[in-house]
Amino acid sequence: MLNFILKRLGLAVLVAFTVSFISFSLMFLSGDPAAALAGETASDQDVEAIRVLYGFDRPMLVQYWDWLSSALVGDLGESYYFKLPVASLIAERLQVTMLLGLCGISFALLTAVPLGVAAAIRPNSIIDRVALFLSVAGQAMPSFWFGLILIVVFSIQFGILPPSGTSTWRHFIMPTIVLGYYAMPAIMRLTRAGMLEVLSSDYIRTARAKGASEFKVLFKHALRNAIIPVVSLAAVQMGFMLGGSIVVESIFALHGAGYLAWESIARNDLPTVQALILVFSLFYIVFTFLSDVLNAWLDPRMRAG
Amino acid sequence: MSDATTNMTPDPMLEAIVGPTPGQMLRKRIFGHQGLMIGVVVLSILVLVAIFAPLLAPHDPYAQSLMARMKPPVFLGGTWEHPLGTDHLGRDYLSRLIYGARVSLLIGLVAATISGVIGTAMGVAAGYFGGKVDAVVTYLINVRLAMPVVLVALAVVAILGGSLQVVIVVLGLLLWDRFAVVMRSSTLQVRGREYVAAAKAVGCSTPRVLMSEIMPNIANNLIVVMTLEMAHAILLEAALSFLGLGVQPPTPSWGLMVSEGKNMMLFEPWMVLIPGAVLFVLVLAINLMGDGLRDVTAPENRS
Numbered sequence: 358m359l360n361f362i363l364k365r366l367g368l369a370v371l372v373a374f375t376v377s378f379i380s381f382s383l384m385f386l387s388g389d390p391a392a393a394l395a396g397e398t399a400s401d402q403d404v405e406a407i408r409v410l411y412g413f414d415r416p417m418l419v420q421y422w423d424w425l426s427s428a429l430v431g432d433l434g435e436s437y438y439f440k441l442p443v444a445s446l447i448a449e450r451l452q453v454t455m456l457l458g459l460c461g462i463s464f465a466l467l468t469a470v471p472l473g474v475a476a477a478i479r480p481n482s483i484i485d486r487v488a489l490f491l492s493v494a495g496q497a498m499p500s501f502w503f504g505l506i507l508i509v510v511f512s513i514q515f516g517i518l519p520p521s522g523t524s525t526w527r528h529f530i531m532p533t534i535v536l537g538y539y540a541m542p543a544i545m546r547l548t549r550a551g552m553l554e555v556l557s558s559d560y561i562r563t564a565r566a567k568g569a570s571e572f573k574v575l576f577k578h579a580l581r582n583a584i585i586p587v588v589s590l591a592a593v594q595m596g597f598m599l600g601g602s603i604v605v606e607s608i609f610a611l612h613g614a615g616y617l618a619w620e621s622i623a624r625n626d627l628p629t630v631q632a633l634i635l636v637f638s639l640f641y642i643v644f645t646f647l648s649d650v651l652n653a654w655l656d657p658r659m660r661a662g
Numbered sequence: 663m664s665d666a667t668t669n670m671t672p673d674p675m676l677e678a679i680v681g682p683t684p685g686q687m688l689r690k691r692i693f694g695h696q697g698l699m700i701g702v703v704v705l706s707i708l709v710l711v712a713i714f715a716p717l718l719a720p721h722d723p724y725a726q727s728l729m730a731r732m733k734p735p736v737f738l739g740g741t742w743e744h745p746l747g748t749d750h751l752g753r754d755y756l757s758r759l760i761y762g763a764r765v766s767l768l769i770g771l772v773a774a775t776i777s778g779v780i781g782t783a784m785g786v787a788a789g790y791f792g793g794k795v796d797a798v799v800t801y802l803i804n805v806r807l808a809m810p811v812v813l814v815a816l817a818v819v820a821i822l823g824g825s826l827q828v829v830i831v832v833l834g835l836l837l838w839d840r841f842a843v844v845m846r847s848s849t850l851q852v853r854g855r856e857y858v859a860a861a862k863a864v865g866c867s868t869p870r871v872l873m874s875e876i877m878p879n880i881a882n883n884l885i886v887v888m889t890l891e892m893a894h895a896i897l898l899e900a901a902l903s904f905l906g907l908g909v910q911p912p913t914p915s916w917g918l919m920v921s922e923g924k925n926m927m928l929f930e931p932w933m934v935l936i937p938g939a940v941l942f943v944l945v946l947a948i949n950l951m952g953d954g955l956r957d958v959t960a961p962e963n964r965s
Binding site: 368376379384386498599600622625630637641645 | 697800801804805807808809810811812813814816817818820821822893897900901904905906907917920924927928931934935938939941942945946949950953
């Protein structure tokens with residue numbers, strides 16, 4: 358088990374360093390970050406001054422090393438636009454994104470797991486077909502369109518939910534649904550498949566033969582085993598969601614890290630964009646690592662792979 | 663042999679044992695699969711619409727008209743001159759939708775092809791050679807999965823400038839992860855089969871084994887992933903264009919149309935609803951086709 362954890366940890370660290378290098382070098386795609394920063398109207402002298410001021414005149418690897426060694430101690434540079442340390446800017450904005458992510462994954466789990474269980478109890482029944490239809494339709498629904506429909510219906514037509522902002526819990530209802538529904542199909546399908554497999558196993562037959570009530574069989578014996586892969590999938594989905602919140606945050610004007618990313622990209626604020634790509638990647642890496650460890654702990658067969 | 667040809671009345675017992683041929687069974691599964699059939703029919707219609715866009719569109723999708731701005735669709739009191747109304751610049755909505763099908767399908771097809779080539783090469787190499795190659799590919803897949811796709815795509819498109827080509831290439835370079843994962847495990851499954859061992863035993867070269875023994879036997883999975891990634895690419899392009907950092911105006915992209923309609927949403931919600939609905943139908947059709955193909959080609963995996 359320790360061996361497995363160390364191996365995964367090594368891979369996670371290696372991946373994190375690679376991602377940091379990629380997110381850093383992405384900003385050099387334009388060829389000259391100084392010219393991009395100075396804007397189209399700047400004179401050659403201005404561009405040159407900016408190049409020296411921000412250190413773009415040094416070799417790229419030196420700049421990377423500089424950036425990385427500061428990043429390791431929590432200094433992600435200064436935002437070009439806000440003139441504030443990027444780290445504190447992101448830390449402040451992340452609160453909204455984390456809250457939204459937690460709400461989103463809770464919503465997805467609370468709707469998808471019962472639906473998956475209900476579908477597995479009676480395969481090919483009406484409930485199963487409805488669940489299957491919802492999962493296929495859910496995957497095809499563009500999230501920005503879904504969000505706008507919710508605004509049209511609940512904010513404009515009925516006027517019962519606020520269309521944008523973060524001041525009360527009611528502002529989070531629609532963003533939670535839009536962010537959460539995307540994870541639903543995968544969670545539902547996995548719950549359904551897991552339940553189907555578990556329900557046909559020997560120990561369920563034994564439990565039934567002993568005369569355990571159907572409720573006890575389903576929830577105490579079956580779901581407890583079927584839920585294991587679902588929990589680790591949820592951890593991975595959570596990592597995806599934080600990265601995907603950029604669309605949701607821009608629709609509902611939630612000033613979280615995703616919104617910050619969108620603004621910063623539009624404003625050419627390189628340090629902020631680099632740092633955000635790194636932070637979102639780190640979240641994903643941490644969540645998948647935790648999910649791997651959780652899997653291995655719960656199911657010894659996983660440790661070999 | 664003479665028995666089979668001379669006996670004109672087929673033995674019912676023999677027929678019951680022989681049953682339908684695999685080809686007949688496959689055809690029956692394909693045509694009996696509701697989701698697959700719906701997906702194929704809807705997608706075919708949309709592909710035809712995209713191909714024959716110049717013949718079908720009632721107006722020029724780029725032609726602006728100050729006199730005919732924001733006309734409502736015919737079912738909301740508009741006229742048949744503009745069946746789905748006009749946008750804020752007076753461009754015919756139906757014509758823009760029809761030309762938008764070209765943008766979406768082109769992006770989906772080309773981006774999925776690019777990522778398919780990258781991902782398949784990596785996955786097959788990892789599955790077939792194993793060892794260090796597999797370790798490197800697994801590491802690359804992990805790196806790719808850790809990068810937030812929307813964010814990276816937005817940043818790169820913003821730096822390089824939004825155009826159809828840039829969006830296609832960026833998405834193509836980002837969406838190969840599922841190809842690599844699926845092709846790797848499929849290759850692992852067929853690598854140990856007898857026909858692969860036989861091909862190696864008669865002295866086939868490695869490229870020959872890969873191309874004529876491995877590839878044909880994992881092609882069905884490749885097609886399934888291809889359809890799903892096509893849908894993924896189309897949705898991502900729409901999201902990027904919606905955020906204003908994808909395909910740039912005046913190109914008729916459905917995501918862009920939703921974005922442009924968003925400002926008028928309070929009074930004219932149809933401007934958002936119509937392009938989004940078309941996008942939803944296209945992606946749904948592609949997904950139905952992909953899911954159906956998976957069911958049909960892998961009957962042992964059906965649940």
